[in-house]
Amino acid sequence: DTAVSQTPKYLVTQMGNDKSIKCEQNLGHDTMYWYKQDSKKFLKIMFSYNNKELIINETVPNRFSPKSPDKAHLNLHINSLELGDSAVYFCASSGRRDRTSYEQYFGPGTRLTVT
Amino acid sequence: QKEVEQNSGPLSVPEGAIASLNCTYSDRGSQSFFWYRQYSGKSPELIMSIYSNGDKEDGRFTAQLNKASQYVSLLIRDSQPSDSATYLCAVSISNFGNEKLTFGTGTRLTIIP
Numbered sequence: 001d002t003a004v005s006q007t008p009k010y011l012v013t014q015m016g017n018d019k020s021i022k023c024e025q026n027l028g029h030d031t032m033y034w035y036k037q038d039s040k041k042f043l044k045i046m047f048s049y050n051n052k053e054l055i056i057n058e059t060v061p062n063r064f065s066p067k068s069p070d071k072a073h074l075n076l077h078i079n080s081l082e083l084g085d086s087a088v089y090f091c092a093s094s095g096r097r098d099r100t101s102y103e104q105y106f107g108p109g110t111r112l113t114v115t
Numbered sequence: 116q117k118e119v120e121q122n123s124g125p126l127s128v129p130e131g132a133i134a135s136l137n138c139t140y141s142d143r144g145s146q147s148f149f150w151y152r153q154y155s156g157k158s159p160e161l162i163m164s165i166y167s168n169g170d171k172e173d174g175r176f177t178a179q180l181n182k183a184s185q186y187v188s189l190l191i192r193d194s195q196p197s198d199s200a201t202y203l204c205a206v207s208i209s210n211f212g213n214e215k216l217t218f219g220t221g222t223r224l225t226i227i228p
Contacts, residue, residue: 033215041201043159045215056215090158101166104149104216106158 003027004107006091012113013081020077021110023091031055032074033092033104034066043090049074081114088112118142119206121219130228134191138204138219141185147207148180149216150189152200159203163189194226 004025013019025032033056034046048056049068063079074091088111094104119140128134136150147166151159163178165171165187171178177190187206191198201223205216 040220041153042220043203043218045217048215058215101164102147103161103164105161106151109158 004091004093004105006089006107006110008110009108010111010113012115014115015081015083017081018077018079019081019112020075021089021091021112023074023076023107025072025091025093025105025107027093027095027105029093029095030071031094032068032071033094034074034076035090035092035106037088037090037109039087047074047076078112081112083114086112086114118217119204119219121202121204121222123220124223125225126222127225127227128194130194130196130226132194134194134198134224134226136189136191136202136204136222136224138187138189138206139185140187140204140206140217142206142208142217143182143185144208145182145185145206146209148178148187149205149207150176150178150187151203151205151218152198153203153221154200191224196226196228199224199226 006023031050033048037043046060047066052068065077068074088109090109091107096102121138150163152162153159165178165180175192179188201221203221204219
């Protein structure tokens with residue numbers, strides 16, 4: 001049973017193209033995220049949605065547009081891809097484990113290579 | 116100043132010894148602290164969370180938090196080769212579960228058989 005899933009796992013495309021990455025979680029969590037991990041392995045948040053509402057939008061080029069059709073899905077569309085967009089993109093979701101703690105789980109990642 | 120700092124390593128520890136990983140953070144308002152393990156080519160996996168000062172133990176893992184010193188650590192007892200991975204420290208300013216995690220750059224740990 002996959003908790004957070006992403007498609008595709010690998011994405012190779014040329015500069016200037018438009019591409020989408022899809023994410024789904026079956027944990028019943030209300031909050032979902034997109035993170036970017038660069039070549040130096042630094043993991044940085046891009047967006048967060050809570051119950052389909054955008055709540056975090058870090059300094060990300062507006063070529064990146066997230067969409068959440070429902071609280072179990074969060075997609076990422078990227079326009080006019082650039083070489084610098086090459087990275088691993090992780091989807092994550094979070095929810096309360098108990099009254100005092102919560103946990104955030106990551107999907108398997110999508111390795112995007114722009115040539 | 117980086118928001119969350121970790122020694123990048125690599126940290127090499129003999130099998131069976133204790134591995135000690137350290138993390139400091141800059142925001143005094145931080146309330147939630149996490150350790151993730153990431154194997155090469157895989158996604159981060161949550162291994163420990165800690166919210167209050169002191170120690171929290173889970174199996175071979177112990178997380179330690181000192182908010183006054185803005186310091187959080189992870190001890191791995193009886194280190195195994197399967198513990199070889201990059202360990203990411205993550206910090207959040209809230210404890211509601213819907214705010215961002217700020218990650219350190221990770222410490223690469225190698226357990227030497």
